[in-house]
Amino acid sequence: MKQTIITILAFLIIVTLVVLFFTLNQSSREEQRLTTDLQYRTTLLADSLKEKINPYVIYNNKEQIQVIIDQFTEDKRVTTVVLYDNKDNIVASSSAVNLDITNIDTIVTNSMDEDKVSADFIKLDGKKSYVFSLPLHKDTNIIGSLTLIQNAGFIDDRLSEVWKNNLIRLGVQATIIFLAILLTVRFIIYLPIKDLVETIRRSRMHEENTPPKKIPENFIFRPLIKEISHFSKNLYEARMSAKEEAKFNIEKIDSPWTEQRLYEYVKKILNNRNVFVISNREPYIHTKKSGKISYFIPASGMVTAIEPMIEACGGTWIATGSGDADRLVVDKNNKIKVPPDDPKYVLKRVWLTKEEEKRYYYGFSNEGLWPLCHMAHTRPIFREEDWEVYKSVNGKFASIVLNEIKNIEKPVIIIQDYHFSLLPRMIKDSRPDAQIGIFWHIPWPNPEAFGICPFRKEILDGMLGADLIGFHTQLHCNNFIETAGRELEALIDLEQFTITKNTHKSYIKPFPISIAFSDNKDKKTNPEEILRKLDIKKTKYMGIGVDRLDYTKGILERLIAIEQLFKNNPTYKNNFTFVQVAPPSRSQITVYSNLESQVEAEVNRINSLYKSNGWKPIIYLNKHHNHEEINELYRVSNVCLVTSLHDGMNLVSKEFVVARTDEKGVLILSKFAGASRELKDAIIINPYDINQLSESIHKALQMSNLEQTKRMKRMRDALKRNDIYHWSASLLKNLINL
Numbered sequence: 001m002k003q004t005i006i007t008i009l010a011f012l013i014i015v016t017l018v019v020l021f022f023t024l025n026q027s028s029r030e031e032q033r034l035t036t037d038l039q040y041r042t043t044l045l046a047d048s049l050k051e052k053i054n055p056y057v058i059y060n061n062k063e064q065i066q067v068i069i070d071q072f073t074e075d076k077r078v079t080t081v082v083l084y085d086n087k088d089n090i091v092a093s094s095s096a097v098n099l100d101i102t103n104i105d106t107i108v109t110n111s112m113d114e115d116k117v118s119a120d121f122i123k124l125d126g127k128k129s130y131v132f133s134l135p136l137h138k139d140t141n142i143i144g145s146l147t148l149i150q151n152a153g154f155i156d157d158r159l160s161e162v163w164k165n166n167l168i169r170l171g172v173q174a175t176i177i178f179l180a181i182l183l184t185v186r187f188i189i190y191l192p193i194k195d196l197v198e199t200i201r202r203s204r205m206h207e208e209n210t211p212p213k214k215i216p217e218n219f220i221f222r223p224l225i226k227e228i229s230h231f232s233k234n235l236y237e238a239r240m241s242a243k244e245e246a247k248f249n250i251e252k253i254d255s256p257w258t259e260q261r262l263y264e265y266v267k268k269i270l271n272n273r274n275v276f277v278i279s280n281r282e283p284y285i286h287t288k289k290s291g292k293i294s295y296f297i298p299a300s301g302m303v304t305a306i307e308p309m310i311e312a313c314g315g316t317w318i319a320t321g322s323g324d325a326d327r328l329v330v331d332k333n334n335k336i337k338v339p340p341d342d343p344k345y346v347l348k349r350v351w352l353t354k355e356e357e358k359r360y361y362y363g364f365s366n367e368g369l370w371p372l373c374h375m376a377h378t379r380p381i382f383r384e385e386d387w388e389v390y391k392s393v394n395g396k397f398a399s400i401v402l403n404e405i406k407n408i409e410k411p412v413i414i415i416q417d418y419h420f421s422l423l424p425r426m427i428k429d430s431r432p433d434a435q436i437g438i439f440w441h442i443p444w445p446n447p448e449a450f451g452i453c454p455f456r457k458e459i460l461d462g463m464l465g466a467d468l469i470g471f472h473t474q475l476h477c478n479n480f481i482e483t484a485g486r487e488l489e490a491l492i493d494l495e496q497f498t499i500t501k502n503t504h505k506s507y508i509k510p511f512p513i514s515i516a517f518s519d520n521k522d523k524k525t526n527p528e529e530i531l532r533k534l535d536i537k538k539t540k541y542m543g544i545g546v547d548r549l550d551y552t553k554g555i556l557e558r559l560i561a562i563e564q565l566f567k568n569n570p571t572y573k574n575n576f577t578f579v580q581v582a583p584p585s586r587s588q589i590t591v592y593s594n595l596e597s598q599v600e601a602e603v604n605r606i607n608s609l610y611k612s613n614g615w616k617p618i619i620y621l622n623k624h625h626n627h628e629e630i631n632e633l634y635r636v637s638n639v640c641l642v643t644s645l646h647d648g649m650n651l652v653s654k655e656f657v658v659a660r661t662d663e664k665g666v667l668i669l670s671k672f673a674g675a676s677r678e679l680k681d682a683i684i685i686n687p688y689d690i691n692q693l694s695e696s697i698h699k700a701l702q703m704s705n706l707e708q709t710k711r712m713k714r715m716r717d718a719l720k721r722n723d724i725y726h727w728s729a730s731l732l733k734n735l736i737n738l
């Protein structure tokens with residue numbers, strides 16, 4: 001609507017300027033015409049009066065002169081006639097003259113001095129008048145001047161009338177145009193388009209289960225309406241048949257998992273039970289820039305993996321609000337429906353104070369538990385104050401969850417990650433009927449490594465409040481069971497993989513997380529365009545790395561291996577370019593900010609050693625990129641490097657494989673990432689072995705197309721079988737069936 005009004009106003013300004021131009025033109029022509037008319041008529045009148053009056057002036061017959069002037073003034077409707085002698089004295093004038101004519105002297109004097117007609121427009125008594133003076137003669141001598149004064153006010157009156165008429169016309173026209181455009185836009189364009197958009201939106205919506213409504217007729221958009229009606233009808237039919245097929249496939253073990261199948265499956269097993277997901281990181285972060293609110297999806301494997309599940313369940317996701325515009329878009333219960341463009345579930349935001357963020361998130365979670373669970377040789381820091389705040393933030397989330405589920409019977413609660421190790425127990429103690437799962441997205445170390453944590457017993461006890469504890473790999477499950485066996489008094493059943501503590505049994509199971517699989521080959525990427533975007537002039541091979549800037553990702557090791565590649569194989573100079581996408585992460589923690597500077601320094605050092613002719617070996621993109629931008633980079637790269645020193649799963653490796661619908665490209669994958677258990681056709685490396693890593697890059701770049709396709713096909717098959725819908729279904733099934 002705003003745009004329509006702006007368009008109409010712009011149009012009206014143009015119309016107004018055109019009308020003003022023509023009115024100006026018309027009024028100047030009118031003024032010209034009226035002035036010429038008046039001058040011509042006055043000249044004729046003055047000449048005829050001069051002829052009559054001159055003989056009497058010669059003989060100074062004042063009586064007769066007065067008679068002629070009065071009669072002339074009356075007959076010819078001239079305002080005033082004045083006769084001067086050659087000394088500028090008035091000899092006679094119209095009897096009815098009541099004008100102050102003192103300032104016409106110059107014109108009169110001029111006519112006699114120059115012996116010719118003198119005329120001008122001047123103001124007399126505030127009125128515009130035309131004064132015309134011509135000399136009178138006796139033989140060759142000037143004996144006086146005859147002056148006619150005409151009222152010229154009618155010229156201004158006429159011009160005002162022209163302006164008034166045109167402006168009234170403009171006002172009427174503008175109003176009519178404004179209303180006409182507004183009504184046309186609203187009824188002929190806006191409303192029908194709104195109907196069409198609504199039809200497309202409803203067709204696109206997952207939950208749209210009713211046949212599409214008939215779109216109202218509109219003569220302008222008839223062909224478009226016809227097409228969209230067909231399209232939404234076909235989509236509806238396709239969705240219905242996919243639904244039927246999904247229902248039919250629910251129980252078939254070997255049929256592929258799809259979004260639709262998960263939706264049907266979840267509906268069936270949940271049987272109207274409510275699902276709650278709890279995580280620290282929220283799936284949508286709202287920010288404000290130059291007064292405009294927008295949102296982005298954070299770089300988080302957890303978010304990528306959990307969203308399809310909660311979309312299928314249509315439940316509530318409770319997470320920390322972290323965007324500077326997050327509070328501006330939620331309702332009074334701190335809730336917002338998301339995804340913002342196609343709402344499917346509710347996001348409830350929890351607000352933390354700066355102190356809570358510092359001690360619970362940066363402190364205990366990321367300076368304590370993160371390095372404790374990742375064997376990347378960064379020493380964990382356990383501060384008593386951080387632990388206290390960690391406990392109180394878990395308590396804060398527990399009371400929010402308990403409040404949300406207070407009227408809900410047997411809610412299903414799925415807790416994410418190491419930020420909430422105490423939450424399962426806190427909820428279970430108040431609500432034993434709640435079915436609680438916790439999924440640990442990072443590795444679980446061996447008992448010796450975990451044993452250094454001063455709060456290990458409370459953490460294990462907190463987690464064992466859950467009915468189901470999930471890890472990415474069997475090794476992490478084993479480590480957890482062993483740790484619990486050492487640290488707690490609990491009954492361990494290694495046949496069923498359960499731990500029973502105080503009569504409550506927890507199942508420990510591996511669920512290798514994944515992403516959505518796509519076979520859609522339509523997504524084409526133009527390599528030249530990508531190279532242009534990256535400002536790469538020319539390169540034969542391209543490599544890609546995508547990681548949060550985290551010391552567990554082995555980014556520095558990767559850079560050194562790339563340097564070695566150039567050292568050992570100089571032919572790659574000008575021919576191999578490595579693109580590293582690394583959005584900053586947890587920068588307030590010293591090891592992370594140090595890592596940022598180290599990575600940047602390494603990139604600059606290697607670039608300055610090897611760059612030449614406008615080419616440089618490493619393009620470093622240290623900012624957030626969305627999924628589509630990253631997928632484009634995956635599709636044009638010859639090799640993807642995942643060199644984690646330790647990683648729960650690592651979804652970048654899976655994203656690269658899913659993006660390669662062309663079945664080309666080589667994945668180099670760390671043996672310390674959970675994904676290496678599934679993606680066995682990657683080149684598996686030890687990131688600490690720089691020689692091996694560097695040689696693997698060379699091997700990948702030299703791999704034949706045939707070999708690439710063979711490996712990529714097998715990896716894609718593995719992911720097709722084990723995608724995120726399969727993961728979600730098996731996690732939910734295991735939790736609900738307990």
Ligand code: F6P
Binds near residue numbers: 281302548
């Ligand atoms: O993958 C492990 C994980 O902790 C996720 O749970 C988390 O979303 C991701 O790393 C990113 O970390 P953060 O949420 O601290 O930015």
